Amino acid sequence: MLLRVLGSAAGGGSPQWNCGCPVCVAVRSRAGLARTQSSVAVSADRRRWFLINASPDLRAQFEAFPGLHPHDDRTTPLEAVLLTDAELDHTLGLLLLREARALRLYATPAVRKTLSDGSGILRTLERYCPVEWRAVIPGTCLALADGLSCRAFDVPTTKRDRFGAGADHGRVVGYRLTDERSGGTLVYLPAVQALTAAVRGEIEGCACLLIDGTCWHDDELVRLGLAGRTAREMGHLPIDGPDGSLAQLPSLGVRRTVFVHMNNTNPVLLEDAPERRTVEESGMEVAMDGLEVQV
Numbered sequence: 001m002l003l004r005v006l007g008s009a010a011g012g013g014s015p016q017w018n019c020g021c022p023v024c025v026a027v028r029s030r031a032g033l034a035r036t037q038s039s040v041a042v043s044a045d046r047r048r049w050f051l052i053n054a055s056p057d058l059r060a061q062f063e064a065f066p067g068l069h070p071h072d073d074r075t076t077p078l079e080a081v082l083l084t085d086a087e088l089d090h091t092l093g094l095l096l097l098r099e100a101r102a103l104r105l106y107a108t109p110a111v112r113k114t115l116s117d118g119s120g121i122l123r124t125l126e127r128y129c130p131v132e133w134r135a136v137i138p139g140t141c142l143a144l145a146d147g148l149s150c151r152a153f154d155v156p157t158t159k160r161d162r163f164g165a166g167a168d169h170g171r172v173v174g175y176r177l178t179d180e181r182s183g184g185t186l187v188y189l190p191a192v193q194a195l196t197a198a199v200r201g202e203i204e205g206c207a208c209l210l211i212d213g214t215c216w217h218d219d220e221l222v223r224l225g226l227a228g229r230t231a232r233e234m235g236h237l238p239i240d241g242p243d244g245s246l247a248q249l250p251s252l253g254v255r256r257t258v259f260v261h262m263n264n265t266n267p268v269l270l271e272d273a274p275e276r277r278t279v280e281e282s283g284m285e286v287a288m289d290g291l292e293v294q295v
Helices: 022-028 058-063 088-097 109-118 121-126 197-203 245-252 274-281
Strands: 002-007 039-043 049-052 078-082 103-107 131-135 141-145 148-154 173-179 185-189 208-212 256-260 292-294
Touching: 002 058, 002 208, 058 088, 078 088, 078 141, 088 103, 088 121, 103 109, 109 121, 109 131, 121 131, 148 197, 173 197, 185 197, 197 245, 208 245
Parallel strands: 049 078, 078 103, 103 131, 185 208, 208 256
Antiparallel strands: 002 039, 002 292, 039 049, 141 148, 148 173, 173 185
């Protein structure tokens, strides 16, 4: 199984268009790599690809990855899209797929309801192309293709529901993907508020974990005067701190851990930042666009 990180930043990308924080200034001056918004592609055979989340930067991400380039007569290697939630930075790219002959979409009932009755993205997309919805039920195994399966798991969150979906179960999920031939497993978890016992159980023992790295400090955005809420209040576990992800993850027996979905304010985006060195000295990694993981 091969996973390609198409976009490694949180919503807005890095640098964010309207932000002059120290990290965005440094990235604009080429002191750090620019990053597009969070999304990955997974394949068991390098021919059929499954997109997890469809970011607003989808077109540029597809062009940067030859594995997703179209064949003749507009056929493409894209088999389907899986969604972890209904956030705009994970779903606006669906509208860029409207030229498809048909689109297979995996999402929980809660996410589907938000896309239909809240943001309206699904209703708009259906005006352009047929959409085949496949229900994602946390805890139930899904066969995606020969040799590739996945199981979604619920990720509890108290993050504000902007569109009033009316459901907590299934609002946010992670995916545990398995290569049936090699037995290799990886977990994709771009948004997690707390490592509950259930979430830890899904992570334990996987070959590779790609996990929420939105903020370094819990009060990062508050310190910068950019928001009035902490990372946890926005649905994200910070990396640093006595109960942050950096402190909790080593006990889970994961072979390789990669932080994804970094906010534009997070200093780990800069290669020479002490926070980046702390991550790397712990044996973990910070994703960049184009990173490939094979298990």
